Amino acid sequence: MPLSATVDTDAWLVRIECSGVVTLEDLLGAVEPMLGDASFEPGMGQLIDLRTAEDTSLTRSELQHLVETLRTEPRLEGSAVAIVATRPVLFGVARMYEALVEQVPSPPPIRVFGDPAEALAWLRRPASRPAASA
Numbered sequence: 142m143p144l145s146a147t148v149d150t151d152a153w154l155v156r157i158e159c160s161g162v163v164t165l166e167d168l169l170g171a172v173e174p175m176l177g178d179a180s181f182e183p184g185m186g187q188l189i190d191l192r193t194a195e196d197t198s199l200t201r202s203e204l205q206h207l208v209e210t211l212r213t214e215p216r217l218e219g220s221a222v223a224i225v226a227t228r229p230v231l232f233g234v235a236r237m238y239e240a241l242v243e244q245v246p247s248p249p250p251i252r253v254f255g256d257p258a259e260a261l262a263w264l265r266r267p268a269s270r271p272a273a274s275a
Contacts, residue, residue, distance in 0.1 A: 143167055143194070146175040154186035154264055159194040163231075165203040169210065176216050183216045186264040189235075190257065191226040197234050201241075204234070208241045221250040223260035 143161035155175055159167075175181060199207075211217055224239070226232040235253040242251045254260040 144171040146171050146178070148175070148178045148180040148185070150180050150182075152186075152261075152265075153182075154188055155181065157187060157189045159189065159191050161195055163191070163194050163197040163199065165199060165207060168207055172211070172214070176214070181216075184219045186221045186223065188257075188260060188264060189222065189224045191224065191228070191231045191235065192257070194226075194228070194231055196228075197231060199234055201237065204238045204241055208238070208245060212242075212245050217249070219249060221264055222252075223264045224251070224253045225255070225257045225260045226253060227255055 143159055143163060144167050145158050147156045147158075149156055157171065157175070222242075224235040226235045232253060232255065239251050239253050242248050252260075252263055254263070
């Protein structure tokens with residue numbers, strides 16, 4: 142499988158590493174195992190790393206389907222998403238996904254980066270964490 146998801150409770154995020162050719166089926170297939178991980182907590186940030194991915198077959202309509210599917214998952218509500226992509230085609234597809242996400246009502250924070258350190262720093266900012274319960 143070209144996707145692996147690891148819950149990092151210390152960093153309060155899920156690290157999703159993609160390799161090979163990323164497809165819609167791969168992305169959708171990774172959601173339930175990630176959410177089913179006993180360490181996963183709603184609102185955790187997501188760091189999607191496309192640096193070892195070679196290509197993608199994702200179309201605009203598939204990206205739209207992904208946006209609609211993920212936005213209806215209550216356990217992902219409020220999760221900030223940082224995508225790291227260094228290959229131009231993957232960076233472009235990630236930016237298209239970012240633009241589609243930003244069109245939905247109350248979109249989650251999302252941003253595409255070329256540098257993983259910048260992506261991690263952005264996820265660690267206070268706005269990407271849930272407010273403390275009173």
